[in-house]
Amino acid sequence: MSGGQPAKLRIFSLNCWGIRYLSQHCVQRYEMIGELLSREEHDLALLQEVWSEKDFLFLKKTLASTHPHSHYFKSGVIGSGLAVFSRHRIHDAFLYRFSLNGYPYMLHHGDWFGGKAVGMVIVNICGLTAHVYVTHLHAEYCREKDGYLPHRVVQAWELQQFVRHTSRGADVVILGGDLNMHPQDLGNRLVRAYTGLRDCYTDTDKFDGCDEGVTLIADNPFTNKKELIPFEKGIRIDYILFKGSKTVRVKCESLTTTKGSFPGKPFPFSDHEALSAELLVERTQEAQDNEGTQDGYSPDALPELVDTVTEARMELKVGLHLARRMRHTAGRTGAMGLVLLLLELAIAAVPWLALGTEQPFPRASFYLLGALCLAVLLTALPLYAFHTAQVKALQGAEDQMSLAAGSLQEALRGRATTAGQQGELNSRATPGPLDPEE
Amino acid sequence: MSGGQPAKLRIFSLNCWGIRYLSQHCVQRYEMIGELLSREEHDLALLQEVWSEKDFLFLKKTLASTHPHSHYFKSGVIGSGLAVFSRHRIHDAFLYRFSLNGYPYMLHHGDWFGGKAVGMVIVNICGLTAHVYVTHLHAEYCREKDGYLPHRVVQAWELQQFVRHTSRGADVVILGGDLNMHPQDLGNRLVRAYTGLRDCYTDTDKFDGCDEGVTLIADNPFTNKKELIPFEKGIRIDYILFKGSKTVRVKCESLTTTKGSFPGKPFPFSDHEALSAELLVERTQEAQDNEGTQDGYSPDALPELVDTVTEARMELKVGLHLARRMRHTAGRTGAMGLVLLLLELAIAAVPWLALGTEQPFPRASFYLLGALCLAVLLTALPLYAFHTAQVKALQGAEDQMSLAAGSLQEALRGRATTAGQQGELNSRATPGPLDPEE
Numbered sequence: 003m004s005g006g007q008p009a010k011l012r013i014f015s016l017n018c019w020g021i022r023y024l025s026q027h028c029v030q031r032y033e034m035i036g037e038l039l040s041r042e043e044h045d046l047a048l049l050q051e052v053w054s055e056k057d058f059l060f061l062k063k064t065l066a067s068t069h070p071h072s073h074y075f076k077s078g079v080i081g082s083g084l085a086v087f088s089r090h091r092i093h094d095a096f097l098y099r100f101s102l103n104g105y106p107y108m109l110h111h112g113d114w115f116g117g118k119a120v121g122m123v124i125v126n127i128c129g130l131t132a133h134v135y136v137t138h139l140h141a142e143y144c145r146e147k148d149g150y151l152p153h154r155v156v157q158a159w160e161l162q163q164f165v166r167h168t169s170r171g172a173d174v175v176i177l178g179g180d181l182n183m184h185p186q187d188l189g190n191r192l193v194r195a196y197t198g199l200r201d202c203y204t205d206t207d208k209f210d211g212c213d214e215g216v217t218l219i220a221d222n223p224f225t226n227k228k229e230l231i232p233f234e235k236g237i238r239i240d241y242i243l244f245k246g247s248k249t250v251r252v253k254c255e256s257l258t259t260t261k262g263s264f265p266g267k268p269f270p271f272s273d274h275e276a277l278s279a280e281l282l283v284e285r286t287q288e289a290q291d292n293e294g295t296q297d298g299y300s301p302d303a304l305p306e307l308v309d310t311v312t313e314a315r316m317e318l319k320v321g322l323h324l325a326r327r328m329r330h331t332a333g334r335t336g337a338m339g340l341v342l343l344l345l346e347l348a349i350a351a352v353p354w355l356a357l358g359t360e361q362p363f364p365r366a367s368f369y370l371l372g373a374l375c376l377a378v379l380l381t382a383l384p385l386y387a388f389h390t391a392q393v394k395a396l397q398g399a400e401d402q403m404s405l406a407a408g409s410l411q412e413a414l415r416g417r418a419t420t421a422g423q424q425g426e427l428n429s430r431a432t433p434g435p436l437d438p439e440e
Numbered sequence: 441m442s443g444g445q446p447a448k449l450r451i452f453s454l455n456c457w458g459i460r461y462l463s464q465h466c467v468q469r470y471e472m473i474g475e476l477l478s479r480e481e482h483d484l485a486l487l488q489e490v491w492s493e494k495d496f497l498f499l500k501k502t503l504a505s506t507h508p509h510s511h512y513f514k515s516g517v518i519g520s521g522l523a524v525f526s527r528h529r530i531h532d533a534f535l536y537r538f539s540l541n542g543y544p545y546m547l548h549h550g551d552w553f554g555g556k557a558v559g560m561v562i563v564n565i566c567g568l569t570a571h572v573y574v575t576h577l578h579a580e581y582c583r584e585k586d587g588y589l590p591h592r593v594v595q596a597w598e599l600q601q602f603v604r605h606t607s608r609g610a611d612v613v614i615l616g617g618d619l620n621m622h623p624q625d626l627g628n629r630l631v632r633a634y635t636g637l638r639d640c641y642t643d644t645d646k647f648d649g650c651d652e653g654v655t656l657i658a659d660n661p662f663t664n665k666k667e668l669i670p671f672e673k674g675i676r677i678d679y680i681l682f683k684g685s686k687t688v689r690v691k692c693e694s695l696t697t698t699k700g701s702f703p704g705k706p707f708p709f710s711d712h713e714a715l716s717a718e719l720l721v722e723r724t725q726e727a728q729d730n731e732g733t734q735d736g737y738s739p740d741a742l743p744e745l746v747d748t749v750t751e752a753r754m755e756l757k758v759g760l761h762l763a764r765r766m767r768h769t770a771g772r773t774g775a776m777g778l779v780l781l782l783l784e785l786a787i788a789a790v791p792w793l794a795l796g797t798e799q800p801f802p803r804a805s806f807y808l809l810g811a812l813c814l815a816v817l818l819t820a821l822p823l824y825a826f827h828t829a830q831v832k833a834l835q836g837a838e839d840q841m842s843l844a845a846g847s848l849q850e851a852l853r854g855r856a857t858t859a860g861q862q863g864e865l866n867s868r869a870t871p872g873p874l875d876p877e878e
Contacts, residue, residue, distance in 0.1 A: 073839065074839070076832040076833070076835050076836035077539070077832060077833070077836060078829055078832065079828050079829045079832070081832060091847075092843060093843075093847045094605075094840075094843065094844060094847065095839070096601045096602075096605055096840065097836060097840075098536065099537070099539060101535075101537060106822075106825075115825070117832070122605070163534045164534075167532075167534055167560070167605075167606040168605040168606055168608075170606075170609035171608035171609055365804045366803045366804055366807050369804055369807050369808050369811070370811070373808070373811035373815075376815075377811075377814075377815070380815075380818075384544075384822075387517045387544075387553070390517050391516055391517045391555070394514040394515060394516065394519060394555070395514070395515070397514050398513065398514035398515060398535060401511065401512070401514065401533070402534065402535075405511065405530060405531075405532065405533050409529075409531045409532065412529075
């Protein structure tokens with residue numbers, strides 16, 4: 003693209019709900035998804051929950067002619083479930099695994115085994131470098147008592163860090179995926195405010211889809227109706243976000259979502275609705291003011307950003323308290339197992355030494371108790387290590403936030419002073435938002 | 441800095457060998473390190489193996505006046521051991537945990553528990569944005585039969601990915617740390633060739649330190665002499681690497697290392713030698729040719745880079761073979777445990793149903809065998825999951841390499857065609873190294 007006519011970029015995002023043998027009509031739905039994608043020929047299709055590599059390979063084969071380029075992000079025990087299909091050559095791919103992602107012993111939730119992450123691919127479209135991100139955050143199983151909230155906040159924090167630090171130099175930045183957060187949830191605000199990414203749903207004049215852009219609706223036969231009771235219209239947790247750069251203007255021309263059923267099909271593509279966005283991308287001569295600072299955030303959003311980071315830090319402190327308590331419980335249980343085991347060994351050793359072969363304890367109970375103590379000890383030990391790692395990860399994110407909060411506060415003070423009555427003279431001595439020091 | 445006089449940047453790097461109660465003279469050595477750093481006042485001190493947060497806090501207190509800014513990177517169960525002390529405000533910090541890092545059951549090696557990673561801090565020095573990285577890769581315990589080589593290659597791959605993708609927009613890039621690789625080792629070549637980072641040791645005229653820049657030497661009373669037998673002069677595994685940008689020229693003015701002992705001190709700072717580099721940083725008017733492409737690598741280094749990536753892929757295939765075999769063993773052992781357990785249950789159930797209370801099996805052996813089967817099953821299951829995750833991580837890195845190899849090959853073909861006799865006409869139709877498509 004060399005100025006003039008804006009280029010059209012069509013992006014697709016869908017959580018495919020691809021749990022083999024468990025998700026209903028999995029095989030048929032992948033066939034439908036493949037058919038849709040090869041017909042629609044989006045520039046980029048960002049898929050989540052493609053849990054089985056076989057299904058990815060099926061799509062790869064189906065889309066061989068329309069989307070010859072693809073990448074499947076492997077992570078965790080099962081995989082991240084993230085896949086990208088592209089009409090344009092993918093030059094580079096990189097994956098960031100979130101440091102916190104639920105608990106391995108919560109087998110019925112299973113998020114831990116997925117190794118949730120954010121994947122990035124770099125594509126070159128019409129001479130523009132696009133950094134394209136696909137992600138899937140930890141699920142919210144109970145909004146009222148959400149034990150995973152600190153994990154999701156850390157994931158949102160790491161998501162914005164990853165996008166912000168790896169998107170410098172990009173002409174176009176696109177992020178699609180299942181954030182598992184409502185539009186005004188803390189993590190969502192954190193990602194949008196910090197990266198400067200704009201939401202296709204709120205940023206387009208032409209929207210065609212479910213009311214309020216929701217992507218989990220009661221009308222979809224696959225959704226869990228009980229979970230949606232508090233939300234009459236459904237909830238919006240799938241997003242396509244975007245931004246341009248100093249010299250590239252991006253506009254969301256239109257956004258459409260599926261609406262539960264699909265004409266001519268017996269059932270929907272997934273339990274989530276699919277998103278299709280049309281972006282207009284244009285290289286400009288004049289610098290773009292609305293694209294924020296080098297860091298991504300707009301200077302006007304600074305006060306809100308400071309508040310959001312403070313809120314996130316509070317949430318992490320709650321999470322830290324919980325993680326420390328769990329570590330303590332694991333430690334105490336392990337210690338108890340060890341003490342009991344030593345006691346048993348002492349009982350076993352002393353009569354043997356003192357009274358010969360006579361057994362003061364029923365042999366079977368004795369062995370069973372010993373095995374139990376050993377089992378407790380061997381379970382508690384890795385749990386203690388696991389919860390210690392959780393504490394470390396939460397502390398690590400909190401440390402990063404504290405550092406960021408300091409920088410934001412300083413930038414804010416700089417702006418206040420600059421805007422104040424001291425005028426031009428002071429503004430040179432006071433750090434501005436982009437060059438806060440020296 | 442506004443052109444003219446180059447700015448001086450002094451960087452320090454040391455693996456502190458800070459295993460509390462195990463490393464010799466740990467407390468005294470930290471006092472020595474604190475004293476050295478507060479006296480020398482380097483702009484940035486990049487430390488590794490600061491395993492205990494207490495020791496970090498001790499240094500933070502000691503360096504409060506000379507290095508008021510610091511960051512400690514938390515990761516894994518023990519921590520990453522990485523710390524940065526800076527004379528300049530740290531605006532942002534971000535951590536990338538390597539996806540592979542040894543095995544949790546190799547307790548005597550312990551790397552897994554450290555959560556090895558690469559940490560980045562962003563500092564503003566004299567108006568220049570410096571992205572500063574500190575890292576520590578998996579140790580090499582046996583060079584002849586190095587089971588961790590694939591892990592280290594993946595770490596080197598992820599290190600170059602992280603540095604390359606997060607350093608766009610930086611004026612100065614600095615990487616310091618213990619890479620646990622000899623200068624010409626595969627991972628080291630991968631990092632240097634891909635990122636375009638230059639090695640202070642090979643890039644300076646003024647070097648003062650051990651012969652050939654080695655940082656693990658037999659003269660140091662703390663090193664393991666047996667491990668150093670094949671390397672008479674010692675080995676060089678600690679590095680300070682650097683690069684500038686299109687508009688900032690960086691030159692390594694001098695590099696010094698400690699030489700085992702230190703004047704006036706009873707013992708050295710650590711089992712590794714400390715590195716001190718002096719960089720000259722200068723903003724230039726003309727664009728820097730030697731700073732490579734936007735991706736970091738120099739076009740001239742392309743053929744070598746292609747070979748290095750091919751070599752890395754071969755190494756990963758060896759690692760994949762090993763990881764799959766380990767997964768297979770864990771799976772088979774678990775299945776055996778399950779079958780035996782079911783057999784026991786059947787034996788226990790059938791006589792009870794058929795013969796009443798008579799026990800055909802000695803009760804104690806019966807319970808013991810049952811407990812053993814259960815223990816085997818419960819150990820094999822997480823091991824199977826762990827090795828599956830290892831396979832996924834290796835495959836993930838290999839997929840990224842395969843993608844990168846494709847892009848590099850294409851860039852190489854583009855260069856060959858461009859340089860060929862077809863000249864200008866063809867060069868427009870054929871992708872060049874930076875804009876390979878469309």
